[in-house]
Amino acid sequence: MKPTCLTPAAHRPGATARRHALTACLMAVALLGAGCASAPVPADYAAEKPVLDLKTYFNGELTAHGLFTDRAGKVQRRFTVAMTGTWDGNDGTLDERFTYSDGKTEHRVWRLTDLGGGRYLGRAGDVVGTAEGHAAGNALNWRYTLRLPVDGKDIEVQFDDWMYLMDDRVMLNKAQMSKFGIHLGEVTLAFQRK
Numbered sequence: 001m002k003p004t005c006l007t008p009a010a011h012r013p014g015a016t017a018r019r020h021a022l023t024a025c026l027m028a029v030a031l032l033g034a035g036c037a038s039a040p041v042p043a044d045y046a047a048e049k050p051v052l053d054l055k056t057y058f059n060g061e062l063t064a065h066g067l068f069t070d071r072a073g074k075v076q077r078r079f080t081v082a083m084t085g086t087w088d089g090n091d092g093t094l095d096e097r098f099t100y101s102d103g104k105t106e107h108r109v110w111r112l113t114d115l116g117g118g119r120y121l122g123r124a125g126d127v128v129g130t131a132e133g134h135a136a137g138n139a140l141n142w143r144y145t146l147r148l149p150v151d152g153k154d155i156e157v158q159f160d161d162w163m164y165l166m167d168d169r170v171m172l173n174k175a176q177m178s179k180f181g182i183h184l185g186e187v188t189l190a191f192q193r194k
Contacts, residue, residue, distance in 0.1 A: 065079075092110075
């Protein structure tokens with residue numbers, strides 16, 4: 001029998017088990033590190049241009065095209081939105097008229113308040129409580145709970161909604177939907193000022 005130090009590592013007793021244990025540890029550390037990665041915050045975009053100001057962008061006539069994808073990434077609904085934004089000082093109204101690909105329509109009116117310093121509040125008939133928005137640079141993050149009709153009853157769904165101003169006419173919007181912390185799907189929109 002060879003001394004252990006002369007036996008190739010792959011053939012030493014317990015070497016395979018130790019390699020598997022080491023691999024499992026490294027994978028666990030990698031997954032924990034990925035899970036601990038910090039979520040983006042508006043301040044991450046503070047240097048980005050053009051600077052997003054809701055009173056300027058949501059003023060006048062706009063259109064948007066969007067879609068809802070389920071948690072597997074499959075497109076479930078497509079829609080267009082015709083919008084009119086008006087402001088009186090720091091108080092704004094955004095009137096949204098949705099038309100879905102199946103012919104259904106929906107109407108939502110947002111009441112917006114510019115609190116200054118990149119902070120906004122939003123209220124709408126199907127929003128539970130108040131939407132809170134924080135902007136920096138070209139980005140705005142809205143967080144709110146929306147009451148959605150599903151199979152004849154209303155459910156409350158949390159939105160983590162990000163808007164990114166691309167230029168003076170185009171803004172992209174990506175919103176994650178969740179319930180009890182479980183990812184339900186995503187809404188993607190492209191806004192365009194007329």
